[in-house]
Every structure is written in C-alpha cells, then in structure tokens.
Amino acid sequence: MSTEDSHDDHGHHLPAVEDWPRGFGEASWWPFVTAIGGAGIYLAAALYIIGNGEDPLITPVAGPAVGIASVGIFLVGIYGWLYHAFIVNFWERGASDDHGSGLRWGMIAFLGSELGTFGALFSYYFYIRAGATWPPAGLPELTSSLVLANTALLVASSFTLHWAEVSLRNESRRSFILGLLSTLVLGTVFIGGQVLEYYEFIVHKGFTLTEGIFASAFFGLTGLHGLHVTLGAVLIGIVFVRALRGQYSAERHVSVTTASMYWHFVDAVWIFLVVVLYFGAELGGALQ
Template sequence: MEEADDHSGEDHGHHLPAVEDWPKGFGEASWWPFITAIGAAGFYIGASLYVIATQTDLLGIAVGPAVFVASAFLFLAGLYGWVYHAFVAAYWEGDGHGRGLRFAMVLFLGSEVATFGAGFIYYFFVRTGAWENLPELVESGNVLSSLVIVNTIILVISSVTLHYAHIALHKNDRQKFIRLLAATLLLGVVFIGGQALEYYEFIVHEGFTITEGAYGSAFYGLTGLHGLHVSLGAVLLGVVFVRALYGQYDAEHDTSVSTVSMYWHFVDAVWIFLVVVLYAGAIVLG
C-alpha cells in the first residue's frame, strides 16, 4: 500500500491470498470485499433470526446465534484477505498508488456516512412518530452510565494517541511512533471490551434487549454497527502495528498509517454523535 520503494521485483515469500484477475476479463479484482460484506450482513441476519425465534416457534433459539458466530468467522476471513490484498501485498510489490488509496478511503468513508446516516434517520423517524413504552433503563437515566462516559473518553484519547503517532512517524521518531501506536491499539481493544461489558450489564442485569421496542432495536442496531466498525479498525491497527515493528514505515511511506488514521478518527466522531443522540438524547427527550 506504500509509495514506490526499493522492494520492487523481490520475492519475499508474500503472495496474494486471492487471484489477481477474477473474474476474467475485468482486470485486477478481488472477491475478498464481497466475502467480508456477506459476513457483516450475517451479523444482522443472525440477530434478526434470534428476534424471530423469541417471538414465534418457527425457529430454534440457537439458530440466530449460530448464524452470528459463523458470520464472524466469514467476516474475519474476508477481512484478512482484503487487508492483505489491498495493504500488505502492494508494499512487497512496490506499487506506487498511495494517493489513490487515500482517495479510496475518502470514498469509503463517504459510503459509511450514508450507512450510519440511514440508521440515524430510522431512529429520528421513529422518535417523531409513535414513541411508546421507553425502557425503564432510559427513563431512569441509567442508559448513560459511567461506563459509557469512560468508554467515550477512552476512544477520544485513542484518536489523540494515533494522531501524535503519525506526527512522530513524520519526524522519523520510530520508537515514539510504535509506542503511541501500541497505546492506540490497546485503547481500542479496551473500548471494545467496555462495550461488551455494557451489553452484558444491560442484557443480564437490566433485562434490556434488542426486543425492547423501537428503542431497543435502534440502540443495538446502531451501537452494534459502530462496535463492528471499531473491531474492524482494531484489526487494521493491529496490521499497521505489526508492520511498524518490522520497520516498514517512514515519513515517505505512510499510506497505511494515514488511511487507517482517517478511518479511526471517523469511528471516533460517529461514537460521540451516537452518545449525544442515542444515550443523552433519549434521556432528555424521553
């Protein structure tokens, strides 16, 4: 994924996990994004099947979770192939298309704005209509817990550490770059763990599930979508971190770092908006 360097023509034992020309006649293409998309869609299919199973006798209660777990493996496999194809292989082959990949990330984030926008429009549409039986968790104000506030602070700090890691790379301070990158990755993993803990507290202790009316579906749909994106960002940060340990970045070769930074700052901004609208907004307007 880096600009042209002196690795051209060398065989480092790294090969694309997907064919370079598939389907035939369409030039270089990759089917890994489609595998990843199918896995991501499976998350929502699994959640929907679980909801159906709780309301009817058409499906066993275990079908939805089984589809969800299978989709997770499919998603991770597709993500690995996609990341390797687009990010890692280009470095070893010396491809010089850094600007194109940065622009591609901008376009991708544009599609992500549309994706989250559709979710928020659904939420706003329901709010302006018949809003019935808000969960007790919301009416008591407990939906905006100290865990949510701490998790928000953690994610904001992770954006700061990643920003300064990128600056350190441009100053050729490799040790500081690696330390701050490691801190960002750790904070991201802690955030994911915090969101999992939040789900556990809400579902097990508060009895607040995805079947809890319109708000429940909106809450888990939007926070789950965001959690999926943070998990994706953590995987990308992990790839960047491992490559950083091998010394594959410098001030002139930082395309991966800049594109992953753009993505990470985006999910950070979405979370802040989500907290304001879905957590605090539900209490104020409830």
C-alpha cells in the same frame, strides 16, 4: 536487482497473486467475501429476533450460529482484502504519494458509504422518536460512568493515533510504535467496555434487542458501531505489526493514513451517537 532478489533481501514472500490469498491480477474478490460476511451479520440479527419472540418461528440458536459464521467470513475477507491491498508488492512500489492516492480515495468512498449506513439507522431512530410516546416503557438509565469512561478512552485513542502519525513523519520510530500500541490498547478496552455494558443491560436490567423499537434502534446503532471499532482495531493491529517489522517511513505511510482516517471516523460517529442516543434519550424523557 530483480523482483525475486528484492523479495529475498527483505524476507518477504511472494505476492498475493501467487500464494494465499489469491487475487485475479489487479482485481480482487475479497471485498465480495467481506460483503457476504457483513450481510450475514445483519441476517443473524434478524434471525435472533425471529427466534426469540413470544412465538418464535425458528430455533433460538439459528441467529447466534449464523452470526458466528458470518463474523468468521467477515474477518477472513478483511484479512484477504487488506493483504491484497497493502502487503502485495510492498517492496516494489515507489515511495511517492502517487501510488497511494487510489487507496486514499477508496477509503474516502468507503467512509461515505458507511456514513450513509449510519445515517439510515439514525433516521430510523429520529423517526420512531417523533412518532412514539417518550420515554418508552422499561427504558433503563443509559448514561453511566461506564459510557463516559468509554467515550474518554475512544477520544484519547484518536489523539494517540494522531501522535503516532506525527511521529512517523518526524521519523521517530519509537514514538510511532508507542502511539500505535496505545491506540490499540485503548480501542480494545473500549470494545471490552461495550461488551460489559451489554452484559449489564441484558443480564441485570432485562433490556434486550426484543424489548421494543427503541431497543432495536439502540442495539442496532451501538452494535454496528462496536463492529466498526472492532474492525478498526484489526486495522490498527495490522499496522502495528507491520510497524514492528519496519515497513513504514516518512515516505511510506499509505496504510497508516487510511487506517487513521477510518479510526477518526468511528470516533466521530461515537461522539454523535452518545449525544443523540444516550444523552438525547434521557434528556428528552426528563423534559416530558
């Protein structure tokens, strides 16, 4: 059977090297688009601080405008990247694990770079914690029932995703899809909970990004993590849609495995973040 016939039999359109998004053979420029969007998000945060201080140097709308544009570029880059990495030539690949080893190692390398990014921000937090009077003035109550509920949701989502993986390997398609759906719902609710937490801090408690060095560390760490959870939800959503189309089996599960690695990583980072940033900040204040 020819390649063209194989695509027709499965109802799958032409590879990404022939339609949108286009790549260049084995190479792809979508990671660069994603990187530009990600860098723009950091730039937007800096513009927001510059534009909302006591003597703003630029218009206050510059930061949000750049942020919205950067998030759009970031999501478009992620879509193109994932499409080029996982969807292209899906039906032409073999079912062995050999073809997925590169993607798995790529994800491991990516998580290593993410660990370095979070490590830099945590180092900044520990640095300001050691050199500043504690607790900082105007620090609101950080540990609330909302934070505890959000933590329980994210931890539960790791269990449901693991259940989905085990179900796939046991060829239980219904449980696999249900596990993915549960993970996606829990992750989405977590994101909504973090948005609500920001609303409470900013609107009701007056705790904003410009309230001092602790606020910059707090919103920097929690905001970066929220962005990662959002990206993880996009990954799980793509896996879920592909699962509904029957594109996974006990032998074909590379993108499920890599998405799961990413999701468990952001879950572990959140637990460490809650212990250090939420409980640690309030405990340190109580001891002084």
